[in-house]
Amino acid sequence: MVNNNRKKDGSKFDDNKFKYIIYYAIAVTIVVFLINDYLVNTETEQIKYTDFLNMITQNQIKEVHFSKDRIVIYPKENTSYNNKVLYTGRFEEDKELPDKLNKANIPYDQVIPKQDGPFKNFMLNWVLPFIIFMALGRFLFGRLDKKMGSGVMSFGKNTAKIYAENETGVTFKDVAGQEEAKESLVEIIDFLHNTQKYSEIGAKLPKGALLVGPPGTGKTLLAKAVAGEAKVPFFSLSGSSFVEMFVGMGAARVRDLFEQAQEKAPCIIFIDEIDAIGKSRDGNITGNDEREQTLNQLLSEMDGFDSSKGVVILAATNRPEVLDKALLRPGRFDRRVIVDRPDLKGREEILKVHAKGVKLAKDVDLLDISKSTPGAVGADLANIINEAALRAVKNNRKEVIQEDLQEAVEVIIAGKEKKDRILSPKEKRSVAFHEVGHALVAALLTHTDPVHKITIVPRTMGALGYTMQVPDEEKYLVTKEEMFDQICVMLGGRAAEEVEFNTMSTGASNDIEKATETARNMVTIYGMTEKFDMMGLESMSNRYLDGRPVKNCSAETEAQIDEETLKIIKEGHKKAIDVLSKNRDLLTKVAERLLEKETIMGDEFMSLVKGEEASITGDNVENNENNESDDNLNNDTKLLE
Template structure:
């Protein structure tokens, strides 16, 4: 598609290009047409035509004889080379043939055009074509390494506004003021306020930081420069700094505008501990700091940047006057997830009975990218099942696909393995049902999944929770160890199926000791800190080797207590364990309602309360 905006910005250049191309085409076509209207003959044939009186006229040029025959030759003019024949004029006079000369004024111009100008233009065109392709592959001009490679969106070209961003209301409120300043700067200037120079968007991957930045530009209706931090880092020394200068120069020319630098940690890492004083990344960072100090914020140039590693950024970059605001774009809560699902389900045909609230409850911790993926998976499932609209079970299946992977239909378990997996999963579910501080069971299945699980138990919280008590964490560990405990109670043996349960239980117990102050041994002493909070969130130990040994002992103590508690609950309810596990073997999947109905039915049949061990009993 022809780019009108690009053409309008370079009218003179394109006019020259097109004029040259048209001139070359006309010249070549003229030569081609003239070639079709003429035909070469030998000089001896020309003499025979004179003798046979077949020629009506001859035009004599410097090197050719143009012959007009008497008979119809299809509109063609014959020609032959002019040879040194002193009797030529005499022969023409004797045959009474008209003859004359032809002016040669244009021959010199034609020779220059054919010999020099046209070959030069063809080579220039081929060179432009070749280096243009190299430019695109290298990301910048071959002879202009210092040019910035930011993608520039014109007004409204981002195609995104705040209506397309859901689940981040606090972040949107922080950015609405920037948009309002760009629209109505006079009311802020009147009171003495100044536009924030920059805002840093911080949050986990997939939460919508880039989408928010585009929405700001879309709402403000100003040009939007978008570039990744890695685009400044070049193999040529000084090129990153040159690109920063060029970017800010263009931004000031387009002001008011927004400059968005994605993954700014690629160039904004802290300079502490950097032994080399002339590092390319450091030069780029220094130039960025100088440019952010140097431009006038009253012109309306706003710098937005995104990162999920704010702890590695240089302190000079984060100070007020450069990035005045830090906007947290965190994982959405229950209402936020439901709003995000409503945004992404626009344009998707859905059944009238779809309940997005239940899907939002089933996806705690999911970010916007995850929820968009769930909607797309549900649509694909509906198409696969030859339905014209997405139903609730499609969405529920999509949630399971994202969490555990697709069903692995070619993995057939033996009867013994099927029984072990069944008791393992029912062990998790029964502990969750019989302890007080746990989430309700939503589904139990022994259908293998592609993520490696031979079965799983899904629990869904009744309400959105932001805090966990010590009792809740202890019961969570009991639920995690319930699968292994069921294997021990039923088979008096253990398998490898509890590996992930043990890993998660150990990490939870260790966090209770080192970070949450839930150990009597260490009281409220912090022994670990979180690194890369918005990425993997790995803990870093802040204690001596001797203290680490005590931490291990305290962690083991918590796990042993939880293990014994889980085994005690299952032993006291062994008949219920057997009944539910045998039913699961037959059906392969039990929903939470079916499971709890069996628990209550067992209670009525036995006419007694189900045994539940209190925390104080362990």
């Protein structure tokens, strides 16, 4: 049934193709005819025979040619005809015309037509016009193709890039930090190598595998590595390339793609950003639109081909929740491979892969850099290595040192140093106390990450200064106490301004935003309040993108959520003020040191804190120094402005 339907669709498509070609040829012919007619009319002009005789009398003719049916007249320059070639009909009764021309000294001649052979006539009358039409058409439609994308005249041919056996140039050696994902795909590679082994026992290979994860984690790279390891042809294209100018072109491209793939089997088809065509059809009131036709054709093709031939479909998306359920059922995309953010060891391995072609100093510690980049994906880490190499070249060094890598991390997180922004002494002092407020609260509370760096050097991303915290090791669970202490640290900057200057500034806007988001998550998502207990009031959508929450409660409940969130914020703010008020002298001492040096590293900061034993309890310092803390729910480096 599938093959018969395909033939019917194909014949209908061929008819459309023939129709468009006819329209195209007619349009080109009309354009060429109009251009030719315009050129002929601008260069020649017909006159009356009496006007021709008057021109002979007035000596305005340079030369005359007699042809079979007309007289061609070449007027002299500076006449009223502006150097046009004139012609008039032959008047056989005028026997005295040669005498008139001789008397006026006008040369004349009889034009004898050349006798061309049949081959030359065929080339001139048929082949040459056809070539002109096609060249002009290609020019006109070629310009339109560039504007419209993959081509108006492609007529359903697939635009997949086809890499032959080893042309992807990528293997599993080039993919680091995704060991679980690689293990899930090894079975596909083994099947493509040893199809007979699986068919003998009756096992069938999953037709499709869906690679799911945040942007930049290496989904496309992983698909290329599968093709490189299997040494089979690799069809790669984006989901958006199926949607074309004409209705039905996307479905035709899907058919053409699978036909080519079955001819080259075993092979791998990779569809990037499949959500462009695979969105759920629930609630779609537009009916049979282009995207839905393309999706329906993709579903039928995945049902129609035999997986034992070795055609494997890989697809990538960072929005799996929007995909149509029919696309995810068994028999289509049977397997979901999670390509998530790498952990500490994975980040170190990724840094090693990207550092292969970069000259590193012997004392470079990539483990230290990986600790400084929790939450970073492969693309971020590659960018860090490249930024470090650029900085080394800028400073006329032959190799990358640890300082280059550390500065590259800060450039990616906060931007480059903004040296042209000069703060007044009053503003600079306010920024210094603000940042030391963050750092002191982090140092004096138990459930916080160690302070790595404090600086009041402005950055291009808008920060006038920042405090960087780096976790000792990664954790995947966060307690209520840890989240509350994080809120206290975020509000420590504003608290320091209030303690020292008894005023407020606009510098805490980003801190307030982060603290409010964390407090709201404690109430709505993590069930950390007595009032709502374990009731889920919000759910996370677009998990691999922005993670924006979706409300699951009434407007009345939402007002109570705001009250609970405000309660947590007030408690955190009060605790931060209490900690800093009890350690006012230490706050001033560290802030004065920061004003003097502009940047204080974590070791120096902790030595200053430990030196003030009379103002703080030793237990808090030791707990903070040896704290095995988390890297937040999203594994983001804590950067407090």
